[in-house]
Amino acid sequence: MKLGVKIMPREVILDTQGRAVEASMKSNGFNTLSQCRVGKFIELTLTTTEASQAKAEVEKMLKEGGLYNPLIERYEIQTGE
Amino acid sequence: MKLGVKIMPREVILDTQGRAVEASMKSNGFNTLSQCRVGKFIELTLTTTEASQAKAEVEKMLKEGGLYNPLIERYEIQTGE
Numbered sequence: 001m002k003l004g005v006k007i008m009p010r011e012v013i014l015d016t017q018g019r020a021v022e023a024s025m026k027s028n029g030f031n032t033l034s035q036c037r038v039g040k041f042i043e044l045t046l047t048t049t050e051a052s053q054a055k056a057e058v059e060k061m062l063k064e065g066g067l068y069n070p071l072i073e074r075y076e077i078q079t080g081e
Numbered sequence: 082m083k084l085g086v087k088i089m090p091r092e093v094i095l096d097t098q099g100r101a102v103e104a105s106m107k108s109n110g111f112n113t114l115s116q117c118r119v120g121k122f123i124e125l126t127l128t129t130t131e132a133s134q135a136k137a138e139v140e141k142m143l144k145e146g147g148l149y150n151p152l153i154e155r156y157e158i159q160t161g162e
Contacts, residue, residue: 004087006087006122007122008122008124018124021123021148025142025148028146030141030142032129033125033128034126034127035124035125035126036123036124036125036126038121038123039121039122039123039124040120040121040122041087041088041120041121041122042099042102042117042118042119042120043089043099043118043119043120044114044116044117045117046114046115047114047115048113054113057111057113061111064109065109065111067106
């Protein structure tokens, strides 16, 4: 089954990439933009078919496999891709 | 309102970052992983309150503002962040 993992910089972290996109959009005339944050999205296809087991494996990859940095990032697993 | 934009490399494009993550996870013993693709996730906060208008603005940013490369990427707007 296919799962998605959204990894975003924590709110307290200065997101330089997001700030750059924000500034660039504003200078291009998109004045309704008030904030922008840029993170990663990882699509994982597993041979596991059971949803809760697949989610547990993805969490293990994130925490033990080092897919994300808990000090500066937060993650969110999206099922039903 | 807050909107999310998921930007992934197109299926026909060789995703080197995804392949690297896949190989790394497999060598770490995560054998149930069959495919991995890595893309971007952008969280945009707009002053616009109307959902369909906000979505139109984000689409304009993507297409005219150059937030994504249509040749090698596909995007998906997620509301209800």
